[in-house]
Amino acid sequence: MAPRQRFLLIAVVALAAIAISAQVALSSPWLGLELSPHDGPEGLRVDRVHPDSPNAGVIRVGSVIVGLQAADGRQIPLHGNLVMEEPDLLSHTDLNLFMKRQTELDQALRSGGARFVLASGDQVPVVAIDTPWRQLSGGFSIHTFYGLIALLVAVGIWAFRPKSAATRLYALSGVATMVNTLTLAIYGDREFVLSGDVFEVVSAVNHLATLMVNASLVSLFWVYPRPLARFPVPALMICIALIMWVLSELQVGESAQVTVYLPIVVGYVLGLCFAAAQWVASKGRPLERAALKWCVLAIFLGSVLLMGLVIIPPAFGHPPLVPLLVGFGAYLILYLGIAAGLVRYRLFDIERWWFKTWLWFAGGLMVLVLDAILIMGVGLTSTYALTLSLAIAGWLYFPLRQWLWDRFGQRSSISLNEALRELVDKLFSASTEAEVRRAWPDLLRMTFQPLSLEMPDAPDKKAAVAVSADGVLMELPALPGDTRRASLEFASNGARLFTKEDMRVANLLYDLTGKALQALQARDAGAKKERSRIMRDLHDDLGARLLSLVYATDTGTVREVARSALRDLHGLVDTTAGTPASLLEVANGCEGEIRQRLTDSGIELDWQADPMRLSDQELSARAAANIARILREAIYNIIKHANADRVEVTWSRDSDHLLVRVSDNGKGETLDGQGDGHGLRTMQVRAEDLGGRVDCRVLAEGGFVVELTLPAA
Structure with missing residues (x-):
């Protein structure tokens, strides 16, 4: 049976039970009187006569009824317990008598002709009807x-x-x-x-x-x-x-x-x-x-x-x-x-007022206990006892309650001062956006001490911090410029649930971190603008002078040095501009430069690069510049030290790595034999800057090889 069908079935049965109960209640005789126990030993006092009572005008308010005389002359005494709300408080003997009297009264009233016997000795007729619906x-x-x-x-x-x-x-x-x-x-x-x-x-x-x-x-x-x-x-x-x-x-x-x-x-x-x-x-x-x-x-x-x-x-x-x-x-x-x-x-709400509720309950209980002690133990009157108990509660309990709240009620709350201090330290010491983003999970761990913290990719961007209905999970949206949201589970190392206070603090930390990222972005934008201005000046001023030197000098060595300096200047300007390029564009640019230099030196070039495998990877301007400079240094070493007549450059790529291999058929000197090794160390540093490495070795068949290995993406 489906849940709704179960619920509907029970509801129908409940309505039927209510209808049956109402019918039983309506079947009892109704006099239209409100009766209460008389202060005397027996009898019932009439407190009110209902306007629609069949006995209106016959029985007056204040009358005391001591008995009911049935039509057959039987006298049924009326005791105060007949109108008890809960008669099972009586002893079994009195309860049995109570039930017997109820039956006798019911029969006498239904038979008609009954009369109430008043305390004054008078008798008045009484009429009973079925209980009205109202x-x-x-x-x-x-x-x-x-x-x-x-x-x-x-x-x-x-x-x-x-x-x-x-x-x-x-x-x-x-x-x-x-x-x-x-x-x-x-x-x-x-x-x-x-x-x-x-x-x-x-x-x-x-x-x-x-x-x-x-x-x-x-x-x-x-x-x-x-x-x-x-x-x-x-x-x-x-x-x-x-x-x-x-x-x-x-x-x-x-x-x-x-x-x-x-x-x-x-x-x-x-x-x-x-x-x-x-x-x-x-x-x-x-x-x-x-x-x-x-x-x-x-x-x-x-x-x-x-x-x-x-x-x-x-x-x-x-x-x-x-x-x-x-x-x-x-x-x-x-x-x-x-x-x-x-x-x-919404169980997370309970963390906030659970302790407060018990303190409130204890305060009321303390006043009642003190009041009872002062009345029964000391013998004070109720007025003085209540006043004194309230004074004692005010002087002793409320300071104690505040101490308990400070000591225990806030034990799982967040130290906002510590969180803000850590945040400020991180922001002032960070020099890049990446450092701020790396510090963000650590800041959340320190502030909330979650049992687990994950940074999954967010398919849809949420605009605000959210806590799950059961308080187990708190999620923070991704930082500006990021795609990963923060998902925290169970605060205080699993000791408590997340609360609305956690949401408030998380929103504050998120906003401050976002402002810090904006400040770094503004600083970087200003620095980038200034670098662009400097590079334009270098390109327009120094570049023009180097170009004039290339065409004005008659010395080949000077011309080559000027051309090399001009290429370095163009590379520096391109790197600073930050324009990305595809791997194929970088390879083609390197081929033109290397082929020209080797041709001028009388060295044959065998260039092997598959355009289809290189066209779909994009490189940053910095990566493109570092690759070009590593290859330039390798070719320079060959021209200067190898005494080779043939160079082979091979570009290959798989799913994980990019490999650029430069080999020659020269005399194959070891690293120690190739100058002071400064150029090779520079190549290694540039490769490590891109997350890769440079390997150099002498070939068994003669010659030397330099291999540049970089991550594929």
Whole structure:
């Protein structure tokens, strides 16, 4: 079954259950009166007469009703507990009497002819009708709303993750909560009377649902975020809940306090123990730790209110501190909070206010505890005790809270000062854009200490820093002029998730680094402009003079030196201009120069270069100039030292390397025999500048070879 079909099916069943519950609630007799226990030993006081009441004008507000006389003359005494919202707080003996009285009153009112006996001794006729629909718009609707929200949230998550033990337990708690609130809406919002038979069934179902809610939520912390052990705790908890329910129906013990409320309190404590064990087990797993934090917060903010105000007081023999309608509103906090933890929605926000929430909770608890100590222990009046407890909290707790926040709450925050100091140091020491780009990943590592940092190519450019919904991943866009974005996973070496504060700092670092690159680009542009001006002056002034010298001199040696100087000047100007060239263009340019020089020296040239293999590689101006100068130096050494009559220059390229080989058939002197070796060292330096190397050796058959090897791309 598809997830939406599961969800729709449960929703339809829930609506049917609501309709049945509404029909049961509407079947109870309605008098149109608001009754409350009388201050005396017995009787009910009339607090309000509804305008549409069938008894309007007959019974006055303030009247005290002490009994109901049936049409057959039977006298049924009325006690204050008949309008109790939760009658299972009574002992089993009193509860059985309560149910008997409910049945007698229901029969007497439905039979007609009944009369109320007032404390004054007067008797007034009473008329009961079926409960109008509009009476369901109050407490019944609110209770139903609580349960429906819990059910839809829990089942909505389970429908898409039906195989997860955590979502199954959560769905069970949602179903049980729906049943709990529906049954409570039937008998808790009754006006006065509900048939004892119906009351007993509804109350029994309510007890079972209450125990199941507790068992499923306690078991949830055994399996989530990860199973604590292979022991079947969820099945055991559900079995215990069923056993306690059976004991409750058998009326074991004095009251439901023993078989229902006390087990719920024990289960709550056990759930806290499971949560503490999960906290230890999730160490080093920030995503699980964040989900656990969220769920624990939901449990404390929701169930502490529910347990403290509604469940715990009856467990110790006291009535609930607030009406059930108010107390069960905590279900919304509990279920929506746990749902957020289970689906792991925007968990990075929790890092910011998790510690603050606990400090807030501790502050309120401290005021309450101090107030209780001053009243019960010291004997102060409530007014003085509250004033003094607030003063103590203000003088002691708030400074302590600030210290705790500074000491622990910010322990995972970013040292922005250190990050900015490192950034400034890098920027002021960097002389090129490449240095800034190389420093960028190191700056991110130092600032955020991610568990992993990758720099993948970005197919599409993102305009801003982004954090994933679960806070695990933070991505920064590529720096201007780059194609690689930064992808960081788990902050603080995996100890926490990324937060909005991380996003703010990352945006600041990104903007500052971008400004630094712009500054370097502006500086380089200015330097390039100045170099271009100098090169133009050299070309126009010095170049013209060298050219005049070439044509004006009659000495061949001087003419050759002038031509060589002119070629070097042109190469220097081209390199400075930064104009790229293809490998084939560089080879052709070198061939023309080398052929001319060797021809003038009476040396034959064998030039081997495949244009098809050289045309598709582009070289920078610097690479082109270095290759030309290496070949020029090699040819110069041959002319000056080799005493050769034939030179072979071969260009070859594969997928990884470019190889230029210059060999001669000369006398084959070793490196030591070729001058002072300065030219060979210069060739090696130029090759290393391009990431390559120059190898020189004497050939066995005679002659000398120089091999230039460079990366192909």
